[in-house]
Amino acid sequence: MWALFVARNFEFIRDRAGFGWNILFPFLIVAGFGVIFSSGAGSEFKLGVFPVNPGSMIVKDLNIPEKLKSYDHIKIVPFRTRDEAMDKLLHHKIDILLKNAGPKLRYWVSDSSPKGYVLEKVVKESVIPEDMFASRVIRQQVKGEQIRYIDWLFPGILGMNIMFSSLFGVGYVIVRYRRSGVLKRLKATPVTAFEYLAAQMVSRVLILLFTSFVVWFGCNFFFSFHMQGSYFDVFVVFLAGTICLVSLGLVIACRGTNEELTNGFINFICWPMMFLSEVWFSIEGASAWVKNVAKVLPLTYFLSAARKIINDGASLSDVSPEITILLLMSLVFLFIGSLLFSWTR
Amino acid sequence: MKSSLNIIEVKNLKKAYKGKKAVDGVSISIPKGSCFGLLGPNGAGKTTIVEIMENIIQPDSGDILYKGDKRNKTFNQEIGIQFQHTELLAFLTVEETLKTFAAFYQKHLPVEDILSLCMLENIKKSLNNKISGGQRQRLLLGLALLNEPELIFLDEPSTGLDPQARKHIWNIIRDMNDNGKTIILTTHYMEEAQSLCDTIAIMDKGSIIDQGSPESLMDKHCRDENTPRNLESVFLKLTGKSLRE
Numbered sequence: 241m242w243a244l245f246v247a248r249n250f251e252f253i254r255d256r257a258g259f260g261w262n263i264l265f266p267f268l269i270v271a272g273f274g275v276i277f278s279s280g281a282g283s284e285f286k287l288g289v290f291p292v293n294p295g296s297m298i299v300k301d302l303n304i305p306e307k308l309k310s311y312d313h314i315k316i317v318p319f320r321t322r323d324e325a326m327d328k329l330l331h332h333k334i335d336i337l338l339k340n341a342g343p344k345l346r347y348w349v350s351d352s353s354p355k356g357y358v359l360e361k362v363v364k365e366s367v368i369p370e371d372m373f374a375s376r377v378i379r380q381q382v383k384g385e386q387i388r389y390i391d392w393l394f395p396g397i398l399g400m401n402i403m404f405s406s407l408f409g410v411g412y413v414i415v416r417y418r419r420s421g422v423l424k425r426l427k428a429t430p431v432t433a434f435e436y437l438a439a440q441m442v443s444r445v446l447i448l449l450f451t452s453f454v455v456w457f458g459c460n461f462f463f464s465f466h467m468q469g470s471y472f473d474v475f476v477v478f479l480a481g482t483i484c485l486v487s488l489g490l491v492i493a494c495r496g497t498n499e500e501l502t503n504g505f506i507n508f509i510c511w512p513m514m515f516l517s518e519v520w521f522s523i524e525g526a527s528a529w530v531k532n533v534a535k536v537l538p539l540t541y542f543l544s545a546a547r548k549i550i551n552d553g554a555s556l557s558d559v560s561p562e563i564t565i566l567l568l569m570s571l572v573f574l575f576i577g578s579l580l581f582s583w584t585r
Numbered sequence: 586m587k588s589s590l591n592i593i594e595v596k597n598l599k600k601a602y603k604g605k606k607a608v609d610g611v612s613i614s615i616p617k618g619s620c621f622g623l624l625g626p627n628g629a630g631k632t633t634i635v636e637i638m639e640n641i642i643q644p645d646s647g648d649i650l651y652k653g654d655k656r657n658k659t660f661n662q663e664i665g666i667q668f669q670h671t672e673l674l675a676f677l678t679v680e681e682t683l684k685t686f687a688a689f690y691q692k693h694l695p696v697e698d699i700l701s702l703c704m705l706e707n708i709k710k711s712l713n714n715k716i717s718g719g720q721r722q723r724l725l726l727g728l729a730l731l732n733e734p735e736l737i738f739l740d741e742p743s744t745g746l747d748p749q750a751r752k753h754i755w756n757i758i759r760d761m762n763d764n765g766k767t768i769i770l771t772t773h774y775m776e777e778a779q780s781l782c783d784t785i786a787i788m789d790k791g792s793i794i795d796q797g798s799p800e801s802l803m804d805k806h807c808r809d810e811n812t813p814r815n816l817e818s819v820f821l822k823l824t825g826k827s828l829r830e
Contacts, residue, residue, distance in 0.1 A: 247685045255676055
């Protein structure tokens with residue numbers, strides 16, 4: 241088993257393109273989001289204005305409500321003509337369109353645009369004097385350290401990278417080995433299926449933990465993540481999550497010689513997991529069935545536990561339900577994977 | 586009753602794929618220390634029989650006895666296999682590949698001896714994905730010999746090799762056989778079978794159609810003055826001249 245473990249590590253590390261990409265990919269995504277959010281380009285809403293010369297637009301000179309010029313998260317996009325702007329509105333490139341003239345505020349909005357719907361309310365609100373709200377609403381300040389989006393996103397990116405590497409790096413690779421006869425050659429030796437699968441698993445788990453460590457500290461150097469919990473606790477969660485996802489990779493790898501089919505199958509698992517397990521955004525407001533589907537996905541528990549520790553400072557006992565579920569899922573995956581494993585079919 | 590003289594025996598072996606018979610009631614007894622050649626056109630069932638004997642695939646019916654008993658856990662420790670088509674771990678060197686496989690066995694030859702025997706010393710630091718087809722064949726043979734096997738299965742061991750490399754591999758096989766190792770060889774090269782094997786079985790359509798020493802087969806099938814006295818004549822006479830798969 242040790243020989244297979246060492247051989248698999250050599251295989252992974254010497255495949256420089258694959259190894260480099262495993263580190264570079266999450267780093268690039270985190271870096272990309274870091275740049276987007278640190279440069280203030282993270283405006284959520286796009287408000288088109290016409291007629292305006294894009295080359296010489298001065299926001300304070302625009303003939304639109306003053307409030308709209310000062311709102312955060314609204315980006316004003318100038319257009320020379322109405323036709324040009326309407327085309328962008330119809331294609332959801334902007335969320336609402338305002339005319340830059342006249343005493344009466346005139347705007348266009350697409351009925352099929354959710355962001356346009358919200359922005360329309362904001363535009364209407366912008367013509368109401370601020371003191372109208374004074375006696376009707378009370379603003380409360382959020383106390384404590386606020387979590388930046390990048391801090392919330394980072395565990396998701398790491399988890400997503402581990403998911404892809406586990407499923408493709410184990411599932412896809414073993415199917416390729418089976419097709420090319422490598423597994424058949426191993427079957428002709430005294431190596432048992434358990435030894436082979438265990439070596440694959442241990443190798444991949446250690447390599448993924450190592451690459452995650454490199455990515456973490458590389459990204460932390462540039463973005464100074466706010467770590468609320470203990471590094472040991474988060475290591476335990478990453479270990480449990482990685483074991484679970486690698487075990488899932490072993491289930492995918494247990495049969496088959498068709499690489500294209502395996503590729504499609506892995507994508508079929510990865511994409512729902514990426515969206516429903518809250519890698520990029522929360523599904524807090526999603527319908528009940530979506531949340532129920534998310535509950536059967538291992539990445540959901542992995543990211544939930546990781547974020548509780550990293551963002552909220554939770555302890556291991558706080559995330560013990562998630563860790564228990566991950567370990568139980570691992571056992572089920574390992575049992576199915578080893579039961580169905582075939583060297584040649 | 587156990588037959589201690591035969592290292593491996595197969596009895597009434599049958600195997601079909603999707604209803605098509607690949608092996609149809611084959612029985613073979615291979616004496617210890619012999620070099621047994623299995624010849625046949627493409628699709629005759631040679632590789633299927635050999636892979637059943639190797640325990641790679643399971644037969645539909647029939648018995649396989651190794652040293653007179655059912656094969657057990659020690660079987661894989663005592664056999665060596667060179668498959669017809671095998672890829673290796675691409676990013677391991679030749680030497681690392683041998684060391685990795687050596688670790689699977691309770692006893693094995695020193696890796697340096699195998700490197701020397703198969704003339705792999707000058708490429709021992711080369712990655713498997715950088716070596717030539719001939720070098721790969723020699724490495725695969727080295728892997729088959731690594732554990733000093735008692736029984737060696739060689740499925741077309743010299744396919745794709747140049748004449749020099751082929752002669753070299755023949756010498757290795759002959760030396761192994763002279764040292765008491767049993768060899769089961771499939772090949773399309775009649776000269777190879779004639780040169781190495783003491784017993785040859787000719788197969789077609791899943792059955793053995795004749796078996797004997799090269800001399801006895803030639804005596805039997807090359808009586809006609811117009812028929813050249815060689816194994817190719819025997820082969821063509823028994824399997825016909827029509828093109829196969």
